Amino acid sequence: MIKKLLIANRGEIACRIIRTARTMGVATVAVYSDADAKALHVRQADEAVHIGPSPAAESYLVGEKIIAAAKQTGAEAIHPGYGFLSENADFAQAVQDAGLIWVGPNPDSIRAMGLKDSAKELMQAAGVPVTPGYLGDDQSVERLEKEADAIGYPVLIKAVAGGGGKGMRKVDAAQHFEADLESCRREAKASFGNDHVLLEKWITSPRHIEVQVFGDSHGTVVHLFERDCSLQRRHQKVIEEAPAPGMDAATREEICCAAIRAAKAVDYVGAGTIEFIADASEGLRADRIFFMEMNTRLQVEHPVTEEITGVDLVEWQLRVASGEPIPLKQDEIQINGHAIEARLYAEDPAKGFLPSTGRLEELVLDQTVARIETGVMAGDTVSPFYDPMIAKIVIFQPTRRQAINALKLALDESIVFPVKTNKGFLFECLDHPEFAAGNLDTGMIEREGEALLPKTQPSQQAADAAGWRLRADQFDWDAPTHSLLDRNLYGFRLNTRPQTTVNLWSSEAYYSAQTESIGNLASFGNRDHTVLVTERGQDWHFTPHPDRGTGSASAADGAILSPMPGKVIAVDVAEGDSVTAGQRLMVLEAMKMEHALTAPFDGIVAELNASEGGQVQVEAVLCVVEPSE
Template structure:
């Protein structure tokens, strides 16, 4: 058995590999860039080696640095995780040539499946059904246009060396083919250094079904059943599940047998995934499911397979890399229940899924409800240098509905701030009628994205509860404990004004700000009582600090004449900037604000007086 392992990756997958290796008594070595010096995987490993600057191309993608780190640390083996160098045949061979154990498939297998056109030819020869299309060497645009016409529109142009949705274009009509081809080739050349393409029949009701396979060095290959990864955004998976909804036993048997033939055709060793595309217009049928590609590594979504089979795939990888046979036979593997996984990203769906970076001042995930795989912690920084996935939430139930409801509960109980996440988007996707019915195809998010990405707002009750708790008793003059009277008061919700109905006597002391966590989203609520955009309008011209913070800019001077709405200063508090503005026309009678100074809540910052007539 391997005794020491270097993980050539970062984030949640590095932490997940460390967890299994530790349980097996294997010493673990992490590698890290400048940006990851305090990362979770560095903290959890037995040892960590610095490999370079923050950009991946200068650290995690430099195979020589990783092999040198393994040698320096005395590691016996290297596990590549997924992404980065995990499907790089040259790196795999370099690891082997250096005398280290490579926890992955043979370099020849990676090469055989690395180019989509060659892989499809190989699969067709092995009796694996492939999508109708053209995979030849002739890349003349006119010839490719002729092939597209023969296949019949719509067609899909795909870079032969592609992946991750890059170098891929759907073409609906012959008139659009030339422009789409040129665009696809440019993107393929820029992303992969190879502009060759293939053309496939575009499936109008496509479902993405994949089969987990596993091989060893003793000639054994098994499958661990299928996963459905049809819920996608721009070819990127969002929610995955196992098994696939609507899969009957006869179709499953044919599909999984084809996956095993595919793995055997390339003498596959270790964990791999055979990806298929299904025409689900008439349900899942074996004669309408075709090979798409093979991922020669562990997949992001591998936990759902682990949950329904009870198998630790990383343990299997380490045992097989150590020369052991696969621990279970095909007959010993069975499906138990249902599992779903949601990918939690640091991004803002309401703003085009823009990545969100910064410190995770609040990071709470419901590990008591299900499985949580993450590579960050409360207080960690979300870096701009790497993939924005910060966690995977995995739910297992006796059936699909139980697993779906549990995953939704896990997302609703998550609380992350001030970094934005896609949690509310994931909840909306799980609630979508088609997803509930198990009738998902890869175009669902593209069709209904607007409804799924609407910016969430807290419920009226949550706003009322938070606002009432924040306001001091002195501001509830005339209220009785059980009185029915209510009044409306202005607040700022993440920088936007909201009017909230207040109930009851309020708090003993004012709260400068409060976080509201509901249905997976978090908002900051601030009293609108000092001045302007962050503090409201003070009727007497007294501008108080709405919360503890740092003054980062002062835009006026004592004695200066100001106009209503003019910015007076900017306060940075809780990682957000708040502009305080003049409540009316007047003169700056008093100025206590100094740029760079820290201030407490309710500190007098500016006093505006109206000009005397």
Template sequence: MIASLLIANRGEIACRIIRTARAMGIRTVAVYSDADAKALHVRQADEAVHIGASPARESYLVGEKIIAAAKATGAEAIHPGYGFLSENAEFAQAVIDAGLIWVGPAPASITAMGLKDAAKTLMAEAGVPVTPGYMGENQEPAFLAGRAAEIGYPVLIKAVAGGGGKGMRKVDDAADFADAFASCQREAAASFGNAHVLIEKYIQRPRHIEVQVFGDTHGNIVHLFERDCSLQRRHQKVIEEAPAPGMDEVTRQQLCAAAVRAAKAVDYVGAGTIEFIADASEGLRADRIWFMEMNTRLQVEHPVTEEITGVDLVEWQLHVASGEPLPKKQEELSINGWAMEARLYAEDPATGFLPSIGPLTEFEQPSYCRWESGVEQGDEVTSFYDPMIAKIVLRGEDREEARIDLIQACHQVRCAPVRTNAWFLIRALEHPDFEKGEVTTGLIADNADGLLTPPVPSDACLQAAAEHVIYGNGWTVETVSGLSVPDQPLTGFRLNAPPRSVVALEMNGIRRDIAYDLATYGLLFAPDGQFNEGGAGWFYESGARFDFRPFRAEGSAMGAAGDGTILSPMPGRIIAVEVAEGQAVTKGQKLLTLEAMKMEHSLTAPFDGVVVELNAEEGAQVEVEALLVRIEAIK
């Protein structure tokens, strides 16, 4: 058995691997960048090595530094986790050439499945069904547009390298093909160093179903059943579950058998995932499920498979990498119960899912779930890496029990001042189609209005906030009633009625005038929250956090609303500028594209106007709240 292990990753997955390695008595070595010097995975490992500056391309993506760290610390093996270098065949080979153990598949297997076009050709030869499309070498825009027309719109343009929804665009009409193709190539080149794309038919009612496979060096390959990852936003998975709802046993056997054939076609060793796309227009049928790609690594959503099978997949990886056979045979594996996983992101759904960065002054996990995270209260979320800060995993005896428990867990998330998508997760879990198990990859986009409308605070929350504003400012019932507080006019006054006052709050950037019943002072049941001096604080309701403070016209967040000033929402790099100074623009027109936290973010015009100031250059790094564009309305 491996005695010492270096984890070539960070965050949640590094902590996850350390936990299993420690339970197995294996010494662990962490690596870290400047931004991660005090990170949780660094604190948990037995030893840690600094490998470079904060950007991943200068640290976690530099294989030479990682191998040098392993040699310097006496580590026998390297576990890549997922992302970063986990599917880089050259790095895997370099690890092996350095005399170290690679916890993953052979480099040849990674290469065979790493490019989606070549992988589909290989799968077709192995008798695994694949989706219609073009996977050739010709990358001329006009040629590809012609092939897209032959396949029939809508089509999907996909980077042949990488994954996670990057370098992927759905195109509904021929007129949009050129822009989508250019965007895909740019994003693919930036993310994977390979701008090559393929085109495939877009399935109208698609479900994303994947099968966990595992192989060893003794020729054994098994499957650990399927997961459903259909609930996605912009091709990024949001909630995953196992098994797949609506999957009958016959279809399951045929699907899992196809996945095993796929793994055998590349002599697969270690943990891998065969991803399929299903046309669910007539339910799940084996003849309407096609191979998409293989991920030659551990998946983010692997915990749901662990929960229904009772298998620790990281432990299996370490046994197999040590040359041992698989701990179980196929007939010894079975499904027990139902599991769901929700990805908790540091992002604000109310602002188009812009990532939220900063210190985690408050960060508390739900009390009765499996909680996978790479941060703790007191840590900081930076702009350098993926915004996922935790995975919330629940297992139930059946699907409904798992769903209800996951909803309750999302209600219990406490995070400030960084914002999270907890309320959005609740909305998705409570959607009627999700409740019935009728989930397609388009559910979120098709129901955006209902899912993305931010929650509003309840009357109880508003009354409690008003009371804390009064209390936090040292006001009393008498001073409020006597109108000694600015912007607090007494309303509805009658000699025989309880005293009432209007308390002006600013809550999540919006002014709210609260009719507060002074007779209830000190008697209200306050929602869960935190309260600071000066009457400011926050409450939690429906998975959302409502920040409040006394309203002051000067310096209010509302003062800048509608003034045409476009500020950078976070630190990042400008990768495209679409306008010029003096140019007329229309509401919603793209002004520029900002790359931050591994994603592209488009900034658009808030109204019709003219660009009177432009402080953005392609390739420039910008800080949060930097003035990028200023627009004046056309009079």
């Protein structure tokens, strides 16, 4: 067994690997950039090595630095996690050439599945069903147009080296093909250095179904059943679950056997995922599920598979990398219950899902009903340099309906302050009737649009709930619609039925309560008396400045707030100027993006607190527009 393991990653996956390694008695080595010097994975590991500046291209993506860190600390093996260098065959080979153990598949297996066109050809030869399309070397516009016509519109153009939704274009009609092809090629060239494309038939009701496979060095390959990852936004997974809703036994057997054939075709060792696209226009059917690609690493959503099978996939990875056989035979792996995972991101759905960076003053994630996978704690900072995931919230229950309800409750009971999150968006997705019924596909979020976005203003009930204060004697309690807690310490007013249940707890930083009808309420009394009310997963921040709005970070009251830390690169107005609704006031540059701030209505610039070239913090009041008389 491996004695010391270096983890070539960061954040929640690094913490996840450390947790299992510790239970197995394996010492761990973390690597970190400047931005991660005080990160949770660094604090949890037995040792830590600095590998460079904050940008990933100068630290986590520099294989030579990672191998040197392993040598320096005496680590025998390197676990790549996912992302970064996890599917880089050259790095895997370099690790092995350095005399270290690579906790992952053989470099040749990674290469075999690295390009989508050659992978599909390999799968066809192995008897794995693939989507009808064109994989040829002739990349002329004329040939591609001809093949698209033969396949039939709509068609999907995909970069052969693509991933993460980049280098993909759906083409609905022949007259758009050439322009979409050029756009796809430009993006693929810029992202992957390869503008080679393939064509696939567009599936009208697509479900994203993937199968977890595992191989060892003794020739055994098993599957751990399927996951459904159909709920996606811009080709990025939002909510994942296992098993897939609506999957019958015969279809499950067919897709899982196909996944094993796929893994055996490349002599696969370790954890991997075979991704399929299913035409669900008539439900899930074995003859309408096609190979899409293979991910030659552990997946972000692996916890849902662990929950329904009782298997620790990271433990299996370490055992198999040490030369041991897979611990269980295929018939010993069974499905039990239902698991569902939501990705909690530091982002603001109300502002086009812009990342929301900054210090997590408060972070409380309910671990009584949920498995929490995170790389941050209260007091840590969400950095602009990396993926803005705060946590994965994983629920396991006997049934899918129970799992959905428990996850909604976990979202309502979570506290994240003051960083904005997608909690409300996740809640609305879970609560949507089509999702609840299992009638989902990869286009659901795009199709439903604004129906899945949280409200831009709190309800009157939520506003009434914000009557919470540290001392009850600050309020007039004559109204019959209040719940009175300890009068000497806390006060809470709720405009709802008198029998509403209220539970109270406190910490050094805040006081909090839950009610049947609202969700979570928290008072950050030792800060600025900010009150947080959670309604349908959405957080509303109420402050003692009513003239500055409810804390929803909108400009509905005329206060223009900075959506994130950044630099003011243009100011188009001066105090006293008249402005019209939608007029640009200034431009903020943050996280390599330009964000125009505009007037919410016709009015006068009453206050201007920003100047060109100035640095601003998140939610700083940059400008105040007062309505015209």
